[in-house]
Amino acid sequence: MTAKIRYGVVGTGMMGVEHLRNIALLPDAEVVAIVDPVATSLGWARDALGDHAAAVESFDDVATFARTAQVDAIVVASPNHTHRAVLDPLFGMDAAILCEKPLATTLADARWIVECAAAHPRPFWTGMEYRFMPPAAAFIEQIHAGRVGTLRMLSIREHRFPFLPKVGDWNRFARNTGGTMVEKCCHFFDLMRVIIGSEAVRVYCSGATDVNHLDELYDGQRPDIIDNSFTTVDFANGVRAMLDLSMFADGAEHQEEMTATGDAARLDVLIPPGNLVFSPRVGFRGEKRVERTRVAIDPVAHAAGSHEGATFFQHLAFAAAVRGEAPVEVTATDGLRAVEIGVAAEISAREHRVVDIAEVRALDASDA
Numbered sequence: 001m002t003a004k005i006r007y008g009v010v011g012t013g014m015m016g017v018e019h020l021r022n023i024a025l026l027p028d029a030e031v032v033a034i035v036d037p038v039a040t041s042l043g044w045a046r047d048a049l050g051d052h053a054a055a056v057e058s059f060d061d062v063a064t065f066a067r068t069a070q071v072d073a074i075v076v077a078s079p080n081h082t083h084r085a086v087l088d089p090l091f092g093m094d095a096a097i098l099c100e101k102p103l104a105t106t107l108a109d110a111r112w113i114v115e116c117a118a119a120h121p122r123p124f125w126t127g128m129e130y131r132f133m134p135p136a137a138a139f140i141e142q143i144h145a146g147r148v149g150t151l152r153m154l155s156i157r158e159h160r161f162p163f164l165p166k167v168g169d170w171n172r173f174a175r176n177t178g179g180t181m182v183e184k185c186c187h188f189f190d191l192m193r194v195i196i197g198s199e200a201v202r203v204y205c206s207g208a209t210d211v212n213h214l215d216e217l218y219d220g221q222r223p224d225i226i227d228n229s230f231t232t233v234d235f236a237n238g239v240r241a242m243l244d245l246s247m248f249a250d251g252a253e254h255q256e257e258m259t260a261t262g263d264a265a266r267l268d269v270l271i272p273p274g275n276l277v278f279s280p281r282v283g284f285r286g287e288k289r290v291e292r293t294r295v296a297i298d299p300v301a302h303a304a305g306s307h308e309g310a311t312f313f314q315h316l317a318f319a320a321a322v323r324g325e326a327p328v329e330v331t332a333t334d335g336l337r338a339v340e341i342g343v344a345a346e347i348s349a350r351e352h353r354v355v356d357i358a359e360v361r362a363l364d365a366s367d368a
């Protein structure tokens with residue numbers, strides 16, 4: 001590898017451009033190739049690259065890129081349902097890979113990616129970047145340091161804006177996204193696994209499409225993606241977690257709120273602005289001893305994306321793995337586990353029943 005990490009970015013829509021803007025902030029890194037079948041998207045990438053665009057090779061198909069490009073690291077930011085086909089030729093390259101979440105839309109594809117990643121000689125990383133959002137990272141660190149005592153309950157709320165329009169409207173249909181519980185909520189299922197330090201055993205999800213997309217039609221088809229849900233997840237170590245998702249709450253002050261409650265205290269994180277609220281137990285009518293702190297986010301990293309600096313900090317960690325200086329923090333198996341919980345939640349919401357993770361793991365790959 002040269003002194004600078006040479007990056008290729010595959011898929012240059014909204015997230016691909018966010019990656020380009022963040023790679024530009026990294027030390028000893030340069031983008032040398034971009035890949036997208038849609039000319040408008042390549043134009044967005046060139047705009048983001050600015051003066052550097054002239055030095056960057058453009059490809060309209062991943063197979064030609066894989067045959068000819070000289071890169072050390074590749075970021076895959078194509079639509080969810082394309083990840084397997086896009087990764088197929090990339091696994092033949094001598095380059096590290098960061099693949100956006102969700103790893104895949106089906107368990108069959110996610111398992112295939114895990115197998116290929118295990119055989120790949122270079123690092124493979126799943127883009128679960130919410131772990132790297134500075135307030136979320138501080139929340140995780142404090143829980144792991146024992147600040148709440150023994151963790152018993154974890155609740156995560158995301159109340160946000162509806163899904164944005166995408167290139168070709170791929171995100172309107174579960175066949176392309178895996179369904180909302182896979183597509184969006186894999187981030188939160190990943191956070192649950194990291195925070196709780198255990199694996200999910202059963203899931204109950206109540207969810208539906210109640211407000212968004214009801215008047216939208218694409219080639220005569222109505223979107224089939226959940227826009228609100230409550231999901232409870234039981235973990236093997238006895239910790240219980242829940243996710244409260246609303247995609248029609250764009251007026252909410254905090255897009256994400258997470259609360260960890262242990263036998264000694266409760267810790268909240270409110271994002272934005274990144275406030276941590278620590279509430280130790282004080283007994284019945286005891287005087288409250290609430291402590292509030294704010295986790296600062298580097299303004300340059302914050303401005304380079306719409307994920308509270310997460311994309312930048314994930315890239316710093318990925319670059320360290322590419323250089324062999326640090327381990328892969330989010331593996332392909334982590335990506336698979338988050339998809340499993342999402343698939344279980346999708347089945348649960350559709351069939352109105354509790355779904356064991358063991359049932360999902362036993363599903364015939366083609367049914368998943």
Ligand SMILES: NC(=O)c1ccc[n+]([C@@H]2O[C@H](COP(=O)([O-])OP(=O)(O)OC[C@H]3O[C@@H](n4cnc5c(N)ncnc54)[C@H](O)[C@@H]3O)[C@@H](O)[C@H]2O)c1
Nearest residue numbers: 011012013014015016036038041077078080100101166167
């Ligand atoms: N980490 C996060 O928080 C986050 C946020 C948004 C999106 N994402 C993920 O990033 C990926 C891209 O999402 P987006 O919002 O940028 O969508 P988008 O529609 O804005 O962009 C996707 C781009 O991929 C291109 N594309 C389609 N097929 C391709 C192929 N075979 N090879 C190369 N490019 C191809 C499209 O032309 C488009 O330009 C998805 O997997 C999505 O789930 C992650």
